[in-house]
Amino acid sequence: MDVFLLNDVCLKYADIPNFPRSTVHGHPCVCMQGRFHLVTTCACGFQITLPMRVFKLLGVETVFLTNAAGGPQPGLQVGDVMVIKDHINMPGFAGNNPLAGPNDERFGVRFPCMSDAYDRELRQLALDVAAELGYCEFMQEGVYCVLGGPSFETIAECRMLHSLGADAVGMSTAHEVIVARHAGMRCFALSLISNRAVMDYDSQEKANHEEVLETGRQRAEQLEKLVSTMVARLERNNNSF
Ligand SMILES: O=P(O)(O)O[C@@H]1C[C@H](O)[C@@H](CO)O1
């Protein structure tokens, strides 16, 4: 069952008016269990990002997001955790931006800045906490590129994305960040590199969801420790860093 957790209050998604339904298995996260992807809606991005606006109305100031992603960057290994420093919203190039349509001024301005989308202090906090926990060997920082999915990339697409500056490629997060930033919330996001992007025509590797889930299971404990330590540090500092 998909539920929305805030403090000790647990709401069923089905009980929140207009809230979308999650259809992809295997996306638990800290506050929301069950995520929405472009591919599960009419590709407008508005509905899948509605939870960000619900967070805003509930008084949330900082959003943590996690995802699984493929790695076109040769320096990234399966199991690496990449702190996202920037994104490429590929569907946005075709007009698919979750803020398209009439602007709701109650949340933010018509033309929000995105050059500061991923909070610099929170990124540094993540790297500091990772160093304290002894996670340096699998911590990275890089650029996340979102695609519409649900098909994984072709070899030519992976090569193109790499040459465009994408370190990791996935199907989520950027739209949520755009809406959260529009509403003035700070954003922090991590990609777990769950599979290598196939870049070589001689390769026998094939991206598949089972590998994505398996890598997630293997890193779950460390990711939970990293995020919970960061959240505890933020709480201790009254949400400032
Ligand atoms: O929600 P995220 O971006 O972590 O999930 C990605 C996209 C697909 O749902 C799935 C593909 O294996 O992983």
Ligand SMILES: Nc1nc2[nH]cnc2c(=O)[nH]1
């Ligand atoms: N688009 C995309 N999404 C992913 N999610 C997890 N791995 C991948 C991948 O290789 N490509």
